[in-house]
Amino acid sequence: MEDPSLYFPLPTIKTLLQTFYSSFLFCFLRVFPLCLALLFETLVLVHKWSFLGHLLFVSAVVLYTTLVYHFSRPAPVYLVDFACYKPPSHLQVPLHSFMEHSSRFGCFEKESVEFMGRVIKLSGQGERTSLPPALHYIPPRTGHLDSVEEAHMILFSVMEDLLAKTRVNPSEIDVLVVNCSGFCPSPSLSSMVMHRFKLRDNVKTFSLGGMGCGAGVIAVDVAQTLLKLCSGAQAVVLSTEIMSTGWYSGKERKKLMLNCLFRMGGSAALLQSGPQAARVAKYQLRHMVRTHMGASDRGYFSAMREEDSEGITGVSLERDLMQVAGEILRMNIGALGSRVLPLSEKFWYSFSLFHKRFLDPKTEIYVPNFKLVIHHFCIPPSGKALLRELGKGLRLKKVDLEPALMTLHRFGNQSSSSLWYELAYMEAKGRVKRGDRVWQLGTGSGPKCNSAIWECISPVNPLAKVGSDPAGPWFDCIDEYPIAMDDF
Numbered sequence: 001m002e003d004p005s006l007y008f009p010l011p012t013i014k015t016l017l018q019t020f021y022s023s024f025l026f027c028f029l030r031v032f033p034l035c036l037a038l039l040f041e042t043l044v045l046v047h048k049w050s051f052l053g054h055l056l057f058v059s060a061v062v063l064y065t066t067l068v069y070h071f072s073r074p075a076p077v078y079l080v081d082f083a084c085y086k087p088p089s090h091l092q093v094p095l096h097s098f099m100e101h102s103s104r105f106g107c108f109e110k111e112s113v114e115f116m117g118r119v120i121k122l123s124g125q126g127e128r129t130s131l132p133p134a135l136h137y138i139p140p141r142t143g144h145l146d147s148v149e150e151a152h153m154i155l156f157s158v159m160e161d162l163l164a165k166t167r168v169n170p171s172e173i174d175v176l177v178v179n180c181s182g183f184c185p186s187p188s189l190s191s192m193v194m195h196r197f198k199l200r201d202n203v204k205t206f207s208l209g210g211m212g213c214g215a216g217v218i219a220v221d222v223a224q225t226l227l228k229l230c231s232g233a234q235a236v237v238l239s240t241e242i243m244s245t246g247w248y249s250g251k252e253r254k255k256l257m258l259n260c261l262f263r264m265g266g267s268a269a270l271l272q273s274g275p276q277a278a279r280v281a282k283y284q285l286r287h288m289v290r291t292h293m294g295a296s297d298r299g300y301f302s303a304m305r306e307e308d309s310e311g312i313t314g315v316s317l318e319r320d321l322m323q324v325a326g327e328i329l330r331m332n333i334g335a336l337g338s339r340v341l342p343l344s345e346k347f348w349y350s351f352s353l354f355h356k357r358f359l360d361p362k363t364e365i366y367v368p369n370f371k372l373v374i375h376h377f378c379i380p381p382s383g384k385a386l387l388r389e390l391g392k393g394l395r396l397k398k399v400d401l402e403p404a405l406m407t408l409h410r411f412g413n414q415s416s417s418s419l420w421y422e423l424a425y426m427e428a429k430g431r432v433k434r435g436d437r438v439w440q441l442g443t444g445s446g447p448k449c450n451s452a453i454w455e456c457i458s459p460v461n462p463l464a465k466v467g468s469d470p471a472g473p474w475f476d477c478i479d480e481y482p483i484a485m486d487d488f
Helices: 013-021 024-047 051-072 095-104 110-123 144-166 189-197 212-227 253-261 275-279 321-340 343-358 384-393 398-411 415-428
Strands: 077-084 175-179 204-208 234-240 266-273 283-292 303-307 313-317 376-378 437-444 448-456
Touching (some): 077 144, 077 275, 077 415, 110 253, 110 384, 144 189, 144 234, 144 266, 175 189, 175 212, 189 204, 204 212, 212 234, 212 266, 212 437, 212 448, 234 415, 253 313, 321 384, 321 437, 321 448, 384 398, 415 437
Parallel strands (some): 175 234
Antiparallel strands (some): 077 266, 234 266, 283 448, 437 448
């Protein structure tokens, strides 16, 4: 008979105490000792006992408060390591190849092909971004089977790299979260991964769909919520976007944008809870802030998958999308700033709001300096124009935006997994030091904006092996970057 501990991790003493603490019985026991202590103190005062009685009372209250605080705290969550998918070189699509293939597909007018070419040039993408095999055919193959094969290619590969890098056995995984916005097959993507790697039958699996570029941070939030409930548990978060099913072959320009902006990619991250994880982890999750504007009609309809007049499905990006993105970014950044910024920055920001509202409406609102508490920034690489405006709004320098710009140039915008490519860039450059804080900012349709703050807790080796790739996705080109962008 097999050892059940291989499938059901044995709980620690602290986990058992935490479970007991949250039970109904302990809800009563939390109050009873305090009542007993107060009764004892009353007896001390009435009978005028010695100072020793008062000391015993104070000691009991202090000890009880300490124990309650210690066992009621959620388990800390750590990022052990992560891996990024590196597409093979034969899948790269230089601009001239993209233009030539698009003109031969037979579904695009000449004006549409020229429009897509201009968008790609202005976006900041380089000549080595990649598209999946199905989109290299003429005409492109966008069927269900092609999308499944693309999902297998990305998710299985990046999962293998993560397991090889962390030396974790698939049977040790307790939670699996997979996010992909546009492709939601049945069986689900999480079931595909579970079947391929033979995960335990009691693993908690989730497949997140339709959440856009911000789903990567949302997946981390789902995983960390579960990990906090069980110290020592491990979770894998897989993020990708399947391009085969998202390709648009119509004529509406607001739907053609996705053909230009998004490229092939994927990431995998291993999270673990409990203090024992701190010995092997790279980062600790310090803050998580999520903001949603789905109740607003303007925000809800700003990015939506729908059919055009000819019945061809695509994602429409409306003209007011930038304004909606700006509003939800301000909401999310304001909520995050209230948690992480020092009192001086909060004071000047509040004072500027008061001055603008009651004294001088023409006065500009003070922009807090997030660089006082955050050292590195992972920002959605949605194009040079958006990065330029976001940098101005957060008072960031070009070096702070460099990871996003270089990720956009080398790999394009890989939707929810892009933030991990940017973190991999910083690590490959040797910029992340112990004690540094990294801000991952993800935005997506809905609309929603999500922020995760990670603190580096161990030295990061830029030459650490990731499976068969000695240094992750930047191994063969990190010395070429950063490149000059004179028009930025």
